[in-house]
Amino acid sequence: MAARKAPTTTRRKAAPARARGGAKGRASASVPDLFQVLRGRIASQAIAPGAKLRETELAAEFGVPRTRIRDALAALEQRGLVVREPNRGAVVTRLDLSQVFHIYDLREALEGLAARLATERMPPEHWQKDVALFKGPMKDLIAQGDLDTYIEQYELLRLRIIEAAANPVLAEMLDIIYEKTQVLIRRIIILPGRAEIGRGQHLATLEAMRRGDAAEAERLRREGLRTAKATLEKYQRYVL
Amino acid sequence: MAARKAPTTTRRKAAPARARGGAKGRASASVPDLFQVLRGRIASQAIAPGAKLRETELAAEFGVPRTRIRDALAALEQRGLVVREPNRGAVVTRLDLSQVFHIYDLREALEGLAARLATERMPPEHWQKDVALFKGPMKDLIAQGDLDTYIEQYELLRLRIIEAAANPVLAEMLDIIYEKTQVLIRRIIILPGRAEIGRGQHLATLEAMRRGDAAEAERLRREGLRTAKATLEKYQRYVL
DNA sequence: GTCAACAAAAGTGTCGGCACAAGTGTTGAC
DNA sequence: GTCAACACTTGTGCCGACACTTTTGTTGAC
The missing domain is CATH 1.10.10.10 (Winged helix-like DNA-binding domain superfamily/Winged helix DNA-binding domain)
Incomplete structure (x- = not known):
């Protein structure tokens, strides 16, 4: 670009x-x-x-x-x-290498919290259409290699979760690291097989949210971020 | 300063x-x-x-x-x-009521992360003297009702943990909500029996850190914040 | 030809002043 | 005596101008 x-x-x-x-x-x-x-x-x-x-x-x-x-x-x-x-x-x-990993640790804590709060504060069926989206259309987008649209849709979901969490202080903090994550997401997602793995994890998290299982949603979201960070560590010399 | x-x-x-x-x-x-x-x-x-x-x-x-x-x-x-x-x-x-609880949710995520990172990055024996401090002298301070000194010492521990976590972004975020927590801590700690409960939880966390059990340290720290929040909810009309 | 000292230029740091909006006191009518 | 309209005061929003620092370009000696 x-x-x-x-x-x-x-x-x-x-x-x-x-x-x-x-x-x-x-x-x-x-x-x-x-x-x-x-x-x-x-x-x-x-x-x-x-x-x-x-x-x-x-x-x-x-x-x-x-x-x-x-x-x-x-x-x-x-x-x-x-x-x-x-x-x-x-x-x-x-952003240097160390800061990148620091931000992933932060995201793990913050987005995990967001997933939990969002699950607690919304009726389970609220996430129905998001589950459907990640089950079908998003898979197709990845298969077609249309990662831009995929990221765009994911960003929308991310915003909806933050909004549902209804915690302004949390929203503010996620906003602070927003620019950094924007860059990082695009660098990680192009790694071999990573997009599909990420989609699977998002889907699992969303299904937990649809079940109303807040603790599990938090755990899954954190796990997803942790594997993303691990991927980044593994391929760091290629993407940074 | x-x-x-x-x-x-x-x-x-x-x-x-x-x-x-x-x-x-x-x-x-x-x-x-x-x-x-x-x-x-x-x-x-x-x-x-x-x-x-x-x-x-x-x-x-x-x-x-x-x-x-x-x-x-x-x-x-x-x-x-x-x-x-x-x-x-x-x-x-x-700070209004809702923001207070929002901040406690944040502290749970952030300070839990700090405890985990600090445990991971420091040799277990690093926390030896902190364990000793919370086992004896801090108990005496509470018994004597010298909460100012207690809080002061606790703040020092908090700073050491943040420093040991070695994550500048995390430190920045904890710094942002510092003023708010300062006020809240002083309001909660005066509640009946709360100081001693808090000490016990800090001690348990520190012992996990001394064992090098990062995951358990995170879990205990989060649990501590959660009970503090629950106490606040229970007595909210007295302290806010 | 190289380097150092000097001069010019560019760019940032700081400040005082003016314009405008909100708050406040006063005055007059009823 | 009460209330409303008006003038005044207070305080913020905004901006241009000047001072200082750093960088760049030039010139001269060695």
Whole structure:
């Protein structure tokens, strides 16, 4: 996924001094907007790890004052997406080997908890269609090699589970490591046979959820993450 | 604990309105400094939940420009310690009932993981003196009603476990909910018999760690948090 | 030809000020 | 005496400008 350096000309009006009058409510991007955009670029690797983020450059691209970019960068730094050295600027953090495994340990604990809570708080039949999805269509997607759609669907399931868990603090923490997991999932899933193994584990977890067996759902989810981590350790020199 | 890193040699011109009286005329505090100070005040309840944090007021107290206070408040908001309503200012978030229980679910998953990792990465004898501490002296402290010292010692153990777990991402997440747990621990421990029960559970966990039984250590730690949560639910109308 | 010292440029750190919204006190009518 | 409208005060949102630091490019000596 080569990253075409944004030609996005964004020819905002030359004079940013005006605007803000009664006209449009949002002529320029707000700090949260900028945060989301930059976060997305980093998660999708549109901005490569190690790349420098120049404040002036970004300010020109988005047509906003530099201080606003600065605030967005501060938020990014808080999230650990970039590191800023004094007077040196902000660079996108590259995840090293050790951090990758640390994140998998975290996912095991957090997503296991999410599976348990979701099972406890939802009626078992709520997961019926998800079981069906993973039993049939998802298998076909893998067989056809359409991993992008598969990942997309899986992400939807993941979000539904988090929502069902109804724990904002948990959701926030999973959100913090979201970018990292995005990258890792795509690297692991291309390993030989891994996608199908993962699907089987998701299916088993979902069936436990449909039975209303929260403890078993948690155990299975954790087991799934653990094998994913093991796969990653085994093939680490190929994928990292 | 202030961990001031930056030399802050920036020669400042004629101080505008000179340094305020609140602090001495020493070099002005950096944004991380301000963050830590305000965080400490909130954690120790020196600033009550629901209190308004006025930017100009804080700027005057610390003798720093208001923008710097502003940055610190933004960091506090990111951490969820304050909420800022547009043009209304920042107020300290008061933790409501539901969030309290959510945090205990989180602690169960995270601290359980920490116990497991710590056990795996350290030689069993590393925990020898902690076992001894919880077997004797800590029991005496509780008997004497010196809960402050007990909590202090427990915090030290907690930090050692996190350090031994050697997972920065996990440490970061436990740090995020640190303030909240600080408050909650002090509210739970005063409940009848609770301190002694907690000590017994910590002791059991530590003995598993000394045996090198990581899985059992995780299970026991989680069980401990679960009973703490149950106690909280039982007495919630007294302590919240 | 190489290296070091110097100068220019680029980029970030910091700050003060202005604009606008919400809160508060006052005044007048009824 | 009560209430509503208005002006004032307080405090935050936002932004441009300047100071400082680092990097890059150039020139001169050895």
